[in-house]
Amino acid sequence: MTAGVEITGLSKRFAIHGRTVQVLDGLDFTQRDGITVILGASGCGKTTLLRLVAGMETPDAGTIRMTGTGRIGMVFQEPRLMPWLTAAQNIRFGQRAGRCDVEHLLDLTGLAGFGDALPHQLSGGMQHRVALARALAHSPALVLMDEPFAGLDALTREAMQDQLLELHRAMAMNVLFVTHSLDEALYLGDRIVVLDGGRLDADHDVPRLPGPRTREPDLELTRTIRSTIQKDTPC
Amino acid sequence: MSAFLRGVLVTAAVVAVWWLLTALELWSAYVLPSPARVWSSAVEMTASGELPGHVVTSFGRVLVGFAVAFGLAFAFAVVALVLPGLDGFLQPLLGFLRNVPPLSLIPLLILWFGIDETGKLVVIVLTAFFPMYMNISKGLRSCSPQLLDVGTSVQLSGAGKFFLIRVPHALPDILVGMRISLGFAWRALVGAEMLAAASGLGYLINDAQQMSRSDRVIVGILAIGIVGVATDRLFARAVRGRLRWGIDDSWS
Numbered sequence: 001m002t003a004g005v006e007i008t009g010l011s012k013r014f015a016i017h018g019r020t021v022q023v024l025d026g027l028d029f030t031q032r033d034g035i036t037v038i039l040g041a042s043g044c045g046k047t048t049l050l051r052l053v054a055g056m057e058t059p060d061a062g063t064i065r066m067t068g069t070g071r072i073g074m075v076f077q078e079p080r081l082m083p084w085l086t087a088a089q090n091i092r093f094g095q096r097a098g099r100c101d102v103e104h105l106l107d108l109t110g111l112a113g114f115g116d117a118l119p120h121q122l123s124g125g126m127q128h129r130v131a132l133a134r135a136l137a138h139s140p141a142l143v144l145m146d147e148p149f150a151g152l153d154a155l156t157r158e159a160m161q162d163q164l165l166e167l168h169r170a171m172a173m174n175v176l177f178v179t180h181s182l183d184e185a186l187y188l189g190d191r192i193v194v195l196d197g198g199r200l201d202a203d204h205d206v207p208r209l210p211g212p213r214t215r216e217p218d219l220e221l222t223r224t225i226r227s228t229i230q231k232d233t234p235c
Numbered sequence: 236m237s238a239f240l241r242g243v244l245v246t247a248a249v250v251a252v253w254w255l256l257t258a259l260e261l262w263s264a265y266v267l268p269s270p271a272r273v274w275s276s277a278v279e280m281t282a283s284g285e286l287p288g289h290v291v292t293s294f295g296r297v298l299v300g301f302a303v304a305f306g307l308a309f310a311f312a313v314v315a316l317v318l319p320g321l322d323g324f325l326q327p328l329l330g331f332l333r334n335v336p337p338l339s340l341i342p343l344l345i346l347w348f349g350i351d352e353t354g355k356l357v358v359i360v361l362t363a364f365f366p367m368y369m370n371i372s373k374g375l376r377s378c379s380p381q382l383l384d385v386g387t388s389v390q391l392s393g394a395g396k397f398f399l400i401r402v403p404h405a406l407p408d409i410l411v412g413m414r415i416s417l418g419f420a421w422r423a424l425v426g427a428e429m430l431a432a433a434s435g436l437g438y439l440i441n442d443a444q445q446m447s448r449s450d451r452v453i454v455g456i457l458a459i460g461i462v463g464v465a466t467d468r469l470f471a472r473a474v475r476g477r478l479r480w481g482i483d484d485s486w487s
Contacts, residue, residue, distance in 0.1 A: 056387050073388070080382060082403070082404075084404075
């Protein structure tokens with residue numbers, strides 16, 4: 001069971017210090033199956049787009065329609081764990097008792113044996129795993145991820161990326177993944193869309209050879225996307 | 236040296252100085268009764284059930300007043316959070332009451348309610364209300380929007396976010412307010428009892444003063460201090476077991 005999202009004419013502006021900033025400006029986008037990466041410079045509206053899809057903001061114009069069935073899960077840039085709850089309680093957060101198999105999720109995210117630890121007793125990478133498990137606890141059909149690995153060191157980040165790919169293979173879900181890292185986008189994405197000026201600027205399918213993914217990206221695609229990003233001035 | 240041992244040492248030193256001053260007979264036994272005299276009065280008052288009776292009466296008043304004040308403080312803090320417009324109307328009145336010492340109301344309270352329980356209850360409630368109200372209000376308002384977003388992402392209702400995120404997040408502030416209020420309530424109660432009561436530790440002290448029994452006055456003062464410290468310690472101990480994240484050190 002997977003779900004997607006169909007966005008048409010989406011606009012959102014914010015008033016910051018009396019100045020109006022048009023963050024999204026008539027954005028059209030349709031999620032397809034797999035991992036879609038939204039790439040763009042900082043401040044381009046990537047997070048706003050995810051918050052709109054998650055229902056945490058209301059659009060000024062346009063529509064967001066969920067396609068398919070199932071729930072939406074969200075993983076934030078910071079783990080955002082409840083500091084007074086254990087790892088297991090954080091994973092179960094917001095669920096009725098017995099609705100999710102916490103032990104299985106702890107296993108799946110490499111946290112077996114750490115269910116009773118409080119967040120401050122866990123490393124940064126482990127806290128991110130708990131946050132990921134919490135999003136998966138709802139058996140989401142679509143997972144929104146807002147630069148979830150940006151604050152991690154390089155080795156932990158790579159481990160988390162592999163973990164995500166594994167989980168994506170194991171569970172039937174689509175992923176909408178926001179990042180400003182081109183390397184991350186090329187490694188994780190089945191499709192990469194570039195956000196600029198409040199709209200989608202480019203849309204690339206990432207060709208995948210059968211077998212495990214490599215971290216050596218398709219050079220031609222890298223050059224194409226890089227030139228798209230470089231020609232745009234940061235918003 | 237353990238904290239307990241240090242406490243015992245300081246107490247022993249104070250009692251030793253006290254004993255020395257009375258042994259030198261610098262003042263009459265009425266002005267400063269000896270530790271032995273105070274001790275024998277304390278034993279006698281405890282054995283007769285007089286002292287425990289006054290302690291229980293005073294403590295009961297504090298508990299009732301404290302519970303009412305907590306209910307009101309929580310309700311007003313929730314109003315301040317949910318209805319900031321209404322809170323704007325309440326703030327001038329609350330600000331006024333906060334700056335009026337409740338003991339100054341006693342003449343009016345005696346006039347209105349006599350010397351029965353209501354007047355003392357009003358004094359305790361007014362004294363205990365503000366530290367709790369301000370801390371609970373601050374705690375509920377300062378909840379991290381990032382954590383509230385998590386509530387939205389797991390589809391919690393408004394009430395779910397309030398009880399599962401806002402209240403636990405505010406718990407350290409709520410408990411600090413409760414601890415301060417408990418001490419305030421205890422102190423205000425004794426004042427109220429000294430002016431208008433027929434029982435309780437404040438009454439005991441006032442009565443002893445009128446009978447020129449300084450030894451009984453000191454027994455009353457010691458009882459107030461000991462019960463106050465014991466209550467605070469018990470509260471701190473109960474809280475330490477509950478707060479598992481980060482503020483342990485401030486709850487010694």
